[in-house]
Amino acid sequence: MSQTAVFPVLLVVDDDRDIRNLLSEHLDQHGFRTVKAADGRAMRAALEAGPVDLVVLDLNLPDEDGLSLCRAIRATSRTPVIMLTARGDPIDRIVGLEMGADDYMAKPFEPRELVARIRTVLRRAGPDRDRIEGRHADFSGWSLDIAARALTAPDGRLTPLSSADFDLLHALVRNGGRPLSRERIRALSTVADADDRAIDLRVSRLRQKLGDDARNPALIRTVRSLGYMLSGPVTWRA
Numbered sequence: 311m312s313q314t315a316v317f318p319v320l321l322v323v324d325d326d327r328d329i330r331n332l333l334s335e336h337l338d339q340h341g342f343r344t345v346k347a348a349d350g351r352a353m354r355a356a357l358e359a360g361p362v363d364l365v366v367l368d369l370n371l372p373d374e375d376g377l378s379l380c381r382a383i384r385a386t387s388r389t390p391v392i393m394l395t396a397r398g399d400p401i402d403r404i405v406g407l408e409m410g411a412d413d414y415m416a417k418p419f420e421p422r423e424l425v426a427r428i429r430t431v432l433r434r435a436g437p438d439r440d441r442i443e444g445r446h447a448d449f450s451g452w453s454l455d456i457a458a459r460a461l462t463a464p465d466g467r468l469t470p471l472s473s474a475d476f477d478l479l480h481a482l483v484r485n486g487g488r489p490l491s492r493e494r495i496r497a498l499s500t501v502a503d504a505d506d507r508a509i510d511l512r513v514s515r516l517r518q519k520l521g522d523d524a525r526n527p528a529l530i531r532t533v534r535s536l537g538y539m540l541s542g543p544v545t546w547r548a
Contacts (some may be wrong), residue, residue, distance in 0.1 A: 320343070320345070452464060
């Protein structure tokens with residue numbers, strides 16, 4: 311199976327709803343999963359909700375400009391940032407790069423070029439990006455083959471996973487022991503309009519496949535008011 315079966319998560323931050331939706335739709339069609347935010351507050355909430363592989367950040371936002379948001383991201387994270395702007399002044403590009411942006415594109419732009427630049431930035435983003443390149447995730451005796459979308463039990467048997475089961479488990483192992491909100495699970499889901507009850511049922515089904523006691527789960531913990539998290543360490547290997 312192609313390694314594009316593993317979806318890097320992109321956060322698209324733009325106050326224009328039409329542009330957000332068009333960008334997200336285009337990126338989803340090219341092997342990415344997108345989360346959308348209209349302003350700085352929504353961007354921060356999305357970053358706190360779970361891991362993001364790259365941020366596509368508009369320079370002109372209503373509550374806080376993209377330059378200060380880029381600086382805030384870079385102060386606490388190595389998450390790559392590609393800035394978008396309608397301004398044509400070269401000084402904006404220089405300032406954006408000085409603030410820590412990894413790349414810069416002026417509007418209007420060709421969406422295919424944005425896809426190419428995203429892939430280039432992800433490739434050069436460092437060792438942490440290896441986790442999205444068809445690796446294995448080992449946890450509590452289980453092994454998840456990301457490229458093959460296959461789960462092997464501690465006794466060596468292959469445990470079948472539906473597409474929804476794989477998406478959920480992949481999101482949990484990538485989250486590295488941090489709580490994953492229902493909203494983030496929904497954003498990464500193959501059924502984007504799933505309600506909270508549907509998410510809970512999906513977690514329950516995955517627990518059954520992992521042999522996790524629903525009354526006292528040891529692998530997938532419920533974190534009150536936050537969501538779910540995978541217990542124990544996750545080891546990534548080739």
